[in-house]
Amino acid sequence: MALRPYIVGNWKMNGNRAMLAEARAIDRGAQRYRSVQVALAPPFPLLALLHDEVSAIGVGAQDCHAAAKGAHTGDVSAPMLDDIGADFVIVGHSERRRDHGETDAIVRAKAEAALAVDLGVIICVGETLEQRDAGHAEAVVEAQVDASLPCGEGAAAAVAIGNLSVAYEPVWAIGTGRVAAVEDVINMHAAIRARLVAMFGDAGGKVRILYGGSVNGENASVLMEAPGVGGALVGGASLTADAFLPIVAAAAADED
Numbered sequence: 036m037a038l039r040p041y042i043v044g045n046w047k048m049n050g051n052r053a054m055l056a057e058a059r060a061i062d063r064g065a066q067r068y069r070s071v072q073v074a075l076a077p078p079f080p081l082l083a084l085l086h087d088e089v090s091a092i093g094v095g096a097q098d099c100h101a102a103a104k105g106a107h108t109g110d111v112s113a114p115m116l117d118d119i120g121a122d123f124v125i126v127g128h129s130e131r132r133r134d135h136g137e138t139d140a141i142v143r144a145k146a147e148a149a150l151a152v153d154l155g156v157i158i159c160v161g162e163t164l165e166q167r168d169a170g171h172a173e174a175v176v177e178a179q180v181d182a183s184l185p186c187g188e189g190a191a192a193a194v195a196i197g198n199l200s201v202a203y204e205p206v207w208a209i210g211t212g213r214v215a216a217v218e219d220v221i222n223m224h225a226a227i228r229a230r231l232v233a234m235f236g237d238a239g240g241k242v243r244i245l246y247g248g249s250v251n252g253e254n255a256s257v258l259m260e261a262p263g264v265g266g267a268l269v270g271g272a273s274l275t276a277d278a279f280l281p282i283v284a285a286a287a288a289d290e291d
């Protein structure tokens with residue numbers, strides 16, 4: 036059975052307790068679109084609070100450490116996320132790769148730590164503008180997929196139950212208002228799909244590949260209709276119900 040489209044809001048380092056009202060409104064709105072899987076990834080301090088306020092949407096973190104516990108000041112582990120009821124974690128976002136020097140190997144270790152406690156995982160990949168302009172976009176992203184995705188039995192099991200997703204986010208499209216051309220999205224999703232099938236066989240054909248980068252209520256329909264696009268990872272437009280729910284509605288319309 037095909038998995039539902041997956042629309043995930045990444046609040047990044049935004050939000051406070053007052054914004055839980057937006058999460059509640061998103062949760063109420065999501066109940067009208069059961070053909071879409073909706074989730075929010077708030078910053079750590081809001082995670083447990085937001086989790087207790089919603090029922091229809093998934094709740095996840097924006098990062099986790101690769102170790103289960105120990106002397107890692109300021110970090111949060113996958114078992115801790117699982118303990119407070121998180122459903123999933125985003126790993127390898129380009130802002131973490133940039134701000135915290137996360138390599139593909141680190142991203143893979145984090146993903147494997149999350150799968151070890153049965154959290155869903157969204158692994159982010161994407162090229163910079165320099166890499167695209169140099170004609171290397173596909174090679175860069177394929178190499179990221181090969182080296183960042185978890186491997187081994189845990190990964191195959193997660194793929195089989197739809198617990199692993201890939202987000203293609205061209206770095207130059209994030210937060211810039213400059214969305215990638217649909218043909219480029221289609222081509223890149225096909226390239227990622229080929230790597231997933233090489234890694235996981237037929238099951239790799241069902242992994243949801245989300246697009247991320249300046250998705251909003253206006254461009255969502257075109258992106259969600261594009262072949263191979265299984266959902267969206269949304270930053271700026273996920274901070275209010277008014278901005279986010281039209282994206283969920285666009286994904287639902289594509290299902291009809």
Ligand code: PGA
Nearest residue numbers: 209210248249269270271
């Ligand atoms: P944006 O961010 O929607 O604000 O471009 C997307 C992301 O970084 O996940």
